[in-house]
Amino acid sequence: MKITLHEVAKVVGAKNTISEFDDVPLHKIEFDSRKIGVGDLFLPLKGMRDGHDFIETAFDNGAVATFSEREIAGHPYILVDDCLVAFQQLAQYYLAKQRVDVIAVTGSNGKTTTKDMIAAILSTEYKTYKTQGNYNNEIGLPYTVMQMPDDTEKIVLEMGQDHMGDIHLLSDLAKPHIAVVTLIGEAHLEFFGSREKIAEGKLQIVDGMDSDGILIVPSDPIIDDFLPENQMVIRFGDGAEIFVKDLQENKESLTFTTNVIDRPITLPVPGKYNATNAMVAAYVGKLLAISDDDIIEALETIELTRNRTEWKKAANGADILSDVYNANPTAMKLILETFSRIPANKGGRKIAVLADMKELGEQSVSLHTQMIMSLAPDVIDTVIFYGEDIAELAQLSSQMFPIGKVYYFKKTAQEDQLEELIKYVKEILKPEDQILLKGSNSMQLSKVVEELEKD
Ligand code: 2GN
Numbered sequence: 001m002k003i004t005l006h007e008v009a010k011v012v013g014a015k016n017t018i019s020e021f022d023d024v025p026l027h028k029i030e031f032d033s034r035k036i037g038v039g040d041l042f043l044p045l046k047g048m049r050d051g052h053d054f055i056e057t058a059f060d061n062g063a064v065a066t067f068s069e070r071e072i073a074g075h076p077y078i079l080v081d082d083c084l085v086a087f088q089q090l091a092q093y094y095l096a097k098q099r100v101d102v103i104a105v106t107g108s109n110g111k112t113t114t115k116d117m118i119a120a121i122l123s124t125e126y127k128t129y130k131t132q133g134n135y136n137n138e139i140g141l142p143y144t145v146m147q148m149p150d151d152t153e154k155i156v157l158e159m160g161q162d163h164m165g166d167i168h169l170l171s172d173l174a175k176p177h178i179a180v181v182t183l184i185g186e187a188h189l190e191f192f193g194s195r196e197k198i199a200e201g202k203l204q205i206v207d208g209m210d211s212d213g214i215l216i217v218p219s220d221p222i223i224d225d226f227l228p229e230n231q232m233v234i235r236f237g238d239g240a241e242i243f244v245k246d247l248q249e250n251k252e253s254l255t256f257t258t259n260v261i262d263r264p265i266t267l268p269v270p271g272k273y274n275a276t277n278a279m280v281a282a283y284v285g286k287l288l289a290i291s292d293d294d295i296i297e298a299l300e301t302i303e304l305t306r307n308r309t310e311w312k313k314a315a316n317g318a319d320i321l322s323d324v325y326n327a328n329p330t331a332m333k334l335i336l337e338t339f340s341r342i343p344a345n346k347g348g349r350k351i352a353v354l355a356d357m358k359e360l361g362e363q364s365v366s367l368h369t370q371m372i373m374s375l376a377p378d379v380i381d382t383v384i385f386y387g388e389d390i391a392e393l394a395q396l397s398s399q400m401f402p403i404g405k406v407y408y409f410k411k412t413a414q415e416d417q418l419e420e421l422i423k424y425v426k427e428i429l430k431p432e433d434q435i436l437l438k439g440s441n442s443m444q445l446s447k448v449v450e451e452l453e454k455d
Contacts (some may be wrong), residue, residue, distance in 0.1 A: 001028050001152050003094065005065050007429075008041065009078045010084035011093045016079040017315040019244065024064055029087070029146050031139070032361060043087055044069075045139065047330030048370060051083070073453045084139065091142030092173045096326060100152050102286060104176035106159040106167055106202050108185025109311070110277050111136075112282035113304055114362070117281035119156045120302050124294035130239050133325050134309045136160035141170050146411045154288070161201045162338065164192070171208035178284055180216045184223065189311055191341045199223045205230055214287060216280055224237070234283065236276065240282055244275045255329050256281065265299055271329040278302075309335065315455035317431035319345065321451045327357040327440040336374040348432030349381035353425065354450065355439025356387030356411070369396055377401045381394075387443060388412050411443065418444060422451050440450040 007022040027039030033054040036042055041056035044051025044067060053076070065076040067083045080086040095102065103122075105115045121132035129148040134140065136158040150154055159170040186198045191192050192198045192442045203226035206215055209325070217223055219240035226232055236242045245258045246264070254267040256275040260282045267274055278299050280378055285295045312320040323335050336352065352375070360367045367392045373384060377400055384407045385394035394408040407424065409417040425448060429435060435452070437445045 003027055005088060008090060012080055012351050014078045018076055035064050036061040039064055042066035044083055048333045055137040061210060087142050091145040095145055101154050101164060102174045102176045103156045104159055104174055104179045104205055107182025110182040110273050111158055112278055112308060113274060114156045114180060115156050115306055116276040117278055118284050120298040121281055121285040121290055121295050122154045122288060124298055125290055127151045130155045130156040130159040130358060138169055153188055154255055162435050164201050165203055167204040170208045171205050178214045178287060180280055180413060181205060183218060184220055191445050195222050200226050212285045236280055244279050245273060247275050265296055267299060305422060312453060314429060314452040318429050319434040320449060320452060321436045323438045324445040332357060332371055332438055333374045335438050340376050342381045344434060345432045351382045351433055351435045352380050352382045355443035355445050356390050358440040358442055365392050368393045372396050379426060386411060412437045422448055
């Protein structure tokens with residue numbers, strides 16, 4: 001990171017003076033005290049727990065300073081009204097200071113793939129950084145910005161929406177030069193109520209753009225009402241400015257042509273949507289002066305990120321919300337709440353499979369049991385627990401849910417009941433059900449997802 005403590009204090013309008021300390025360059029910023037290293041700035045956020053409770057741990061781990069919403073003794077700190085707002089102000093300032101060109105991607109399915117493809121194409125010519133994992137919200141996006149290498153020229157930012165106004169905030173922060181909206185998804189898998197509302201929320205991606213910005217959107221009549229008037233708009237799809245033709249899907253690849261590039265392209269991934277995603281990415285490449293050869297080379301060797309928060313389909317038709325990527329108490333609480341808010345399918349149940357969150361230290365068991373507050377027995381029908389530190393949460397839940405609606409499978413150094421877990425889930429899962437899977441990567445819930453996807 002190319003910024004000093006005093007510079008941060010100035011940008012966020014610190015309410016205190018840090019005069020007794022020499023100004024120091026900061027190494028990086030972290031909100032998870034487990035990730036703090038020597039020279040870092042700690043950011044206490046309110047998650048499942050209040051990050052202010054972990055300020056001492058952060059200093060033990062080598063932090064040089066912390067943000068704080070209250071006065072603290074013995075350590076350098078930057079006093080602010082709201083740590084999250086300060087973080088967002090800082091990221092906005094830092095993007096402008098580093099003169100980074102921003103490409104923003106939002107949409108339902110396909111935003112991650114499109115982001116990865118754009119980044120792969122731009123990487124052939126520019127120092128390019130992109131959103132990692134699911135870091136696409138009001139915390140993850142500024143985090144992504146502050147994690148970018150000092151020499152970054154282009155940044156491809158994924159923007160996710162949970163509530164109306166989310167994309168407005170993110171666009172205003174990032175000030176995108178090029179913005180892509182991928183598909184407007186199915187209403188029942190988001191909670192905006194209607195596809196119109198989803199479209200309206202996503203089109204807020206233009207809110208932070210200036211007049212030389214370029215917007216790329218699907219040629220879907222649902223968004224016509226929300227298109228900006230003073231902005232260059234490119235539509236993709238049948239009958240639009242850019243389109244895919246001669247699509248041929250194979251078992252593990254995809255060949256297609258598009259009016260964006262003269263030659264046919266073969267992607268090393270299946271799925272018809274990916275041809276559209278690749279075409280949009282190729283178009284962004286063209287806008288930024290990447291050669292056809294480089295675009296094709298990047299697409300033909302693309303490696304896609306896997307295993308993030310995503311909706312999948314079980315072989316029997318059930319909806320799977322798979323989130324086996326990052327597990328901390330806040331992320332688990334948030335996904336449980338999201339899962340609970342989405343309307344159930346007609347006649348279908350909600351089933352949650354929750355596994356251990358790792359590396360939570362001495363407080364691990366209590367950080368697991370606190371999830372009880374996010375488990376709604378009136379919405380979630382069945383809960384299945386898997387692990388060791390989560391056993392106490394299973395015990396608590398069984399007192400709250402009806403008999404026969406809570407299950408526990410063990411995973412200790414001695415015993416692993418993963419096979420039994422898979423067998424049981426397969427047995428009870430009906431086509432109308434929605435199932436959430438969440439736990440640390442090392443708990444291997446991805447295996448359960450895989451098993452449910454294949455028949
Ligand atoms: O949902 S998120 O993962 N998010 C990140 C940004 O992109 C989108 C997704 C998320 C995670 C969000 Cl939105 C917000 C927060 Cl605040 C977090 C987060 O990292 N939360 C964390 C905790 C909470 N609440 S990380 C973490 C690790 N911590 C426990 C609490 C916690 C480990 C720890 C345990 C014990 C001690 C110190 C740290 C300890 N200290 N024990 N004794 N002294």
